[in-house]
Amino acid sequence: MxxxxxxxxxxxxxxxxxxxxxxxxxxxxxxxxxxxxxxxxxxxxxxxxxxxxxxxxxxxxxxxxxxxxxxxxxxxxxxMAYTFQITSVFANLSVSENVSLAARKRVRGPSVMTVVQQVLDKVGLADRLDQIAGDLSYGHQRLLEIAMGLAQAxxxxxxxxxxxxxxxxxxxxxxxxxxxxxxxxxxxxxxxxxxxxxxxxxxxxxxxxxxxxxxxxxxxxxxxxxxxxxxxxxx
Missing domain, CATH: 3.40.50.300 (P-loop containing nucleotide triphosphate hydrolases)
Structure with missing residues (x-):
């Protein structure tokens, strides 16, 4: 089906x-x-x-x-999770905070940071955990958006x-x-x-x-x- x-x-x-x-x-x-x-x-x-x-x-x-x-x-x-043609990240929050917000739709407590680390590893942004999202290049913002989608499993x-x-x-x-x-x-x-x-x-x-x-x-x-x-x- x-x-x-x-x-x-x-x-x-x-x-x-x-x-x-x-x-x-x-x-x-x-x-x-x-x-x-x-x-x-x-x-x-x-x-x-x-x-x-x-x-x-x-x-x-x-x-x-x-x-x-x-x-x-x-x-x-x-x-269902989706990313847009125009990025929809929260520009004033850090990379990890963006992904945490998405992860909290599914998990709570210490599990949130585990999910954050896992999905940022997957998309290649693990070294930018604390960077402000608005300071990322456009391409990296797209990858962050994918990480936010993945955090929802x-x-x-x-x-x-x-x-x-x-x-x-x-x-x-x-x-x-x-x-x-x-x-x-x-x-x-x-x-x-x-x-x-x-x-x-x-x-x-x-x-x-x-x-x-x-x-x-x-x-x-x-x-x-x-x-x-x-x-x-x-x-």
Whole structure:
């Protein structure tokens, strides 16, 4: 059974069809990449999954439960965590305080600092425990945001452009991190960096004009003529 699925999911903005009749299934334990050209509807689709906006029609289900009308904070309580395209860290708090706030949604007492240390180790920020988050580089703020998501031990982690602002060496480490996380967490990755997508995703879903253009393995998507024309720029 799919951990996350949509049926006929659509969203209109003043007559503009941003997402149109999308059927989507994400099995537990999979790394799924969501790609597509600018304006393809990716951000709107993810906002529908997260509960930041409500659908015009269709449904979203998580672990077999219809969550279409559930607000975002209640979806988090079910085991969904997500990072935004724009960082949402608390700039005036330290790195450890940011992660502690996220961890306290799940654990209490001394366990909090154990979780903080574990997730900062995972994302490569353990040496910046006491640094003020607002003083971090943009790329490191993205990694902190991922750590905050991981602190909640999510069943589903949705990452929106996580490698934006990362140096090449950090992107290499990020690929390893994603592969490591996939043993315990289902991952939906919205990403423009095609080397990240092709090297980490089990399956890729391509959106174009708010509709699913194609879906398949990295090799199948790379060889798909429609995808090449619409997005990969080799058509």
């Amino acid at each position: 799919s951990l996350l699925s949509t049926r006929g999911l659509s969203k209109n903005f003043d007559g503009l069809q941003a997402v149109s009749n999308v059927d989507f299934d994400l099995p537990e334990g999979q790394i799924r990449a969501l790609i597509g050209p600018n304006g393809a509807g990716k951000t709107t689709f993810v906002s529908l999954l997260c509960g930041r906006i409500t659908p015009s029609s269709g449904s979203v289900s998580f672990d077999g439960r219809d969550i279409s009308k559930l607000p975002a904070h209640k979806r988090i309580n079910l085991g 999510p069943r589903l982690l949705i990452l929106d452009e996580p490698t934006q602002g990362l140096a090449d060496s950090e992107i290499t480490a990020f690929k390893s991190l994603i592969r490591d996380l996939s043993s315990t967490t289902t991952i939906l990755l919205i990403e423009h960096n095609m080397s990240v997508v092709m090297e980490t995703a089990d399956i890729i879903t391509v959106l174009n004009f708010g509709e699913v253009l194609a879906e398949g393995s990295p090799a199948e998507i790379h060889a798909n003529a429609e995808v090449q024309t619409a997005y990969l720029g080799t058509g």
